[in-house]
Every structure is written in structure tokens, then in C-alpha cells.
Amino acid sequence: MTTYQNPILKGDFSDPDAIRVGDDFYMIASSFTYFPGLPLLHSKDLVNWNLVNYIAKELPFDAYNHTMHKKGIWAPAIRFHEGEFYVYVCTPDEGLFLYKAKDPFGDWEMHHVLRVTGWIDPCPVWDEEGNAYLVHAFAGSRAGINSIIYVHKMNKEGTKIIDNGKLVFDGGEEHHTTEGPKAYRRNGYYYIMAPAGGVVTGWQIVMRSKNIYGPYEVKVTLHQGDSIINGPHQGAYIEMEDGNDWFLHFQDRGAYGRITHLQPVYWEEDWPMMGMDTNGDGIGEPVLTYESPVELTDEMIEQCNSLYEKRGIKAVNLPEISDDFDSKTLGLQWQWQANPNERWYSLTQNPGNLRLHACKSEKSHSLFHAPWFLSHLMQEEAFQITTKITLRDVEFGDKAGLAMMGYQYSYIALEQEEGQYVVKQYSGKAKDISIYDQEVVCETCEEKHIVKKNEITMRMEVEEGGVIQYYYSVDEETFIPIGNPQVATAGGWTGARPGIFCGNFLGRISTGYADFQYYQVK
Helix, strand or coil, X not given: CCEEECCCECCCCCCCEEXXXXXXXXXXXXXXXXXXXXXXXXXXXXXXXXXXXXXXCCCCCHHHHCCCCCXXXXXXXXXXXXXXXXXXXXXXXXXXXXXXXXXXXXCCEEEEEECCCCXXXXXXXXXXXXXXXXXXXXXXXXXCCCCEEEEEEECCXXXXXXXXXXXXXXXXXXXXXXXXXXXEEECCEEEXXXXXXXXXXXXXXXXXXXXXXXXXXXXXXXXXXXXXXXXXXEEEEECCCCXXXXXXXXXXXXXXXXXXXXXXXXXXXXXXXXXXXXXXXXXXXXXXXXECCCCCCHHXXXXXXXXXXXXXXXXXXXXXXXXXXXXXXXXXXXXXXXXXXXXXXXXXXXXXXXXXXXXXXXXXXXXXXXXXXXXXXXXXXXXXXXXXXXXXXXXXXXXXXXXXXXXXXXXXXEEEECCEEEEEEEEEEEEEEEECCEEEEEEEEEEEEEECCCEEEEEEEEECCXXXXXXEECCCCCCEEEEEEEECCCCCCXXXXXXXXXXXXXXXXXXXXXXXXXXXXX
């Protein structure tokens, strides 16, 4: 039997939830203000994952046409019921949404179930009679309360809330910051599995009761203990046909975001034990290596590839995320920093290139608030990104380049100044203080080099620890460093995000654009 090594995913697939449907596994994650949102991943073995779809192409609110850091899609849940896939999610300000589909690889139907402020982390559960319930937590920043879990009854279709709900758990001081509940039905019990203790240093608790409304017994089932995996909690319980069950959870790694681990689960007296009880205290600790849940074969891989091809899906086989822009649609690795807008880009005006138009910055003159910043999740701790840019029809204020986004961010840009082309390296910092829903941002040019052409190659090298050095080349052979090393930092509930851009930073309407010939990640 083969073994796997944790983390199984180094990308920032925050707050993961997953299910098994037959021989297939599906996982979803938070996407916050990045769209298309609600990524859907598919696997045959719980270890190797392909990014295959986005469930929410956008959010139907004008506010999300602009960047809304820390808002958007938080901690969704996915279930399969009566032949359909259900995904529940709350945005902290707009309320509860349900997405449904019979074909998870196609389009999902959206229902705005309830307009409410402060609900987070919803999860459904059905009993044997088909009664539907919704479990959720609260955002202290909106609701003024947290660490508590509520249960509401829904109609059997799961499309309406039909009562005022009931408090079933209060974490208090012992289990402060209880949130992210996931509900299950097993062996006569209702189980609510939830993280507590905070993202960085917390633990996983399990509650169980014969009655959906409690009272619930509570047990800690996974904690860091003597392991090197901090804050192991919030994820998905996966029940297998052979009884060898699993638990997917995240670990917060600061600038690298929330990465995904996989733990074995065994049952004792109807309590799930996660990881390995290495100290004999009845609480599991994360494993770094373990026997793989499923032996992945070439036949399984071919089945996946055939399925994706038939559905017209250009799946992203993680962690491979390079792009040669040879398609008529953007690759699934890419997300905008707001609701997508077709005016921002083209893959057909110069085939084989991604053209980004120099759109104006409407609410801010910083990259931090630019909705047209196009980015992806990091997939490794150390990597190199190289991209070739041609800047054309330049107007005053136009910039195009390569960036690493976060609350402290940096980028390299090609622009025109006093009639000549220059390459500049910038650093930016956003203060997490909202003024009219906009963080205060300061950007500074760290270094400037004059170049004699409008076509250059840019490079970003990232070392372990998130240390960044930028380079550029005019001949694709000799790379010249520019600026001092920068440090990647986390963003609004996200890890740092590399990406590319072209825009007018003076708020002007411009005819300028940049063609990106390729985007190589090594």
C-alpha cells in the first residue's frame, strides 16, 4: 500500500468541506472576495486533487463589483441528498445562500435563502424521515456574539428556514471561538463537529446527541499535542464503505494561507478519534504520513481525464498552475479580486496571449483595491514565476506587472515616464481600518530602472518563509534584480496571492493594454 504525506494540498483552500459520492470525492473551500468563487475540487483517492469548477461565478450585489476584502464567501458546506448536490454558504452581510446541481461539473443553481447579517458557516443535515435542519455559527463582528451554535429547521427541500432556531451549544471560555460546524447523522446520533480555540492555536471538538436540539455531549478529538501541526481543526468527516474513515482539516500557515491535511478516523464507543493518540490521553494528534485511503491507479487517472474532456473541463491538476494562454477561456487557477468583468481581458484579440486592458481604478489608486487584479493560490513554499509582458498604447498612469498580494504587498511594473519606459518595484501596505469599506493604503516606489523597450520578462522568486525578490530581463536570458527583498503576508482571511495586472492607477479611462505571452511557475 502506498503512503501519503501531509499537507496533501499546499494551496490556500481555506475552511475545506468534502463528501464522498460513490468512488468520487468532492471538496469545496472559502473564496472570500475572489471570483469566480467557491472552488470545486475532485479526487479519486482523497490525496490527489483536481480543480474542476467554480460554484459561484459571482455574487449578485453591486458591492462585489469592487474589491471587498474579508467579505464574500465564508466557510461553505457540501452535501449529496436525493440525487442532488447541495452547497450552503453565508456571506457575513448578505445572508444565507444555497447552490444546487445534479451535475457538479456544470452550472449550479443559486437560491438566496435568507437575507440576514452575522450568520456564518452553515451546514445542513437530514434525518431518516427526510426532515432537514441547518446548523450555523455567528460572526462576532456582525452579530455581536460568537462561540455559539444554532440549529434551525428547514423545509424538506432545504430551500427555506421555517423556525427561529435554537441555541444548542455555547463554547464559553473552555471552547472559545467555536465556529465552522459540520453536521452528520450516524448510528442514531446527530454529530456536530466544530473547531474551537481560534484559527492558529485551536482544536477540534465533536458534539453528539440523540436529539437534533440536544443536549449535546462534547469531546475534544484532535489537537496539536506534541506534533508540529498547529491549530488542527475545521474540515470534513468522510465516511468510507470499508469503515476506514477520514478527516480533512486545515492548518494556518500565515502568508501561505490555510493548507489541507488528511487524518485517519477510527471510532470508539460512538466517538470519532482523529489522527493518532500518541500520548494515550484519548485525544488525537495529526499524522505527517499514513497509508493512502485509496490506491490510485493509471486507470483511475484516465477515467478522470476522460470525464473532464467529455465535460469540456480543462482541469487544473494541482499543484501545476502554469498557463500558456492557448485557450479561449481563462484557466481555473485564475480568480479576479471582485466579480468578473469581460471588459478587463481578452484571450482572442491576440491569440496565444492574455490581454489585460488598462482599466481605471474607480475606488482607489492602489493595486490592493483593484478589482482587475488577476491572481491564484500559491501551491508550494518556494517557487519561481516568470512572465513576458508587452505594453502597448500606453497612457499616463498605465502600469502592467507581476505582484504578490496581501495586507503588505509588493509588485514589479512596466510603465512609461517622461516619454521612456521604466521598470519599477513597489511595496504597499494596507491598514486594517475600514473607512467607507476601504482600508487605508500606502504604496511606495522602492526602485526604478530605465529600459528601452515596451517588452520585458518579469520574474518573482519566493523562498521558504515568503521572502520575495523581483527581477526583469530585456532578452529573456539575463535577469536583473530590482528592489530589496520583500516579505509575503496574509490578506483578508487569505494567504498571500501571486498574480498579474494591467490598469490605470490615476483613475483615467485608457486605451492601453498589456499582452502576457506566458506564465510559468516552477
